[in-house]
Amino acid sequence: MYLFYISLKNSFVYRYSMFFSCLGSILVIYINILLWKSLYKENTEMIQYMIRYTIMSNIIAMIYTPGISDSIGGKVSSGAFVIDLLRPINIFAMSWQTELAKTVSKFVVQGLPIAIIFIPLLYRGVYSNILLVLLALILGHILLVLIYALIGFLAFAIIEIWPLKLLIEDTIRLFAGSFLPIAILPGLLKSIATVLPFRFLYSFPLELLFAKVQGESILTNYLILLGWICVFIVLNFIVYKMALRKAVVQGG
Incomplete structure (x- = not known):
């Protein structure tokens, strides 16, 4: 995990960039809050729900960083990742540790301030299944x-x-429920979102948090989530082997 600590230290170097990113996230949340208040001005309960949903969705977004695609993609396209095979840590673990460090720093610098600032709007809600939510977020990551x-x-x-x-x-x-709850999507879009794995990134943990999914549905969703993780593990292994074969053939 040495690479993780080094990457974590490096991620705190650009403090001003992270400050303005945090400020931008806060402004986005305020704009969304104004939007929901305008759309549901006759429904106080829905306004409160959408405000809590928006805030928590933005906090959850802090634990998702897509940069690993660029980290791996750059080395694969150039064939440089073959050199990493000589190292004691594989390219996936190395790239993941770097992204995990970015996730931790992003959550600390942006996620926690957002939670603190919007506490007055969050504490009114009823939250449940906290441990299950944390598990869903880890699996979603x-x-x-x-x-x-x-x-x-x-x-x-x-x-x-x-x-x-x-x-x-x-x-x-569109389909993960990061901006709109899947439940209020139109029929066709809702059906598509239910089939795709992306709903487990936002919709499922938020539904757990707000007690919108209960009983056997929780276990079913966890099994489906684990199934998707297994599918992508297999796909990554297959594509990794194909990329390695092509890089070796090309003399990368």
């Missing part, structure tokens, strides 16, 4: 890392991964 690692390894085939990365980011914004 793993799922996101695997998704973007797969994009990075695909660089051996598509060279420029940024269009695919952008597509995934936009898809996550």
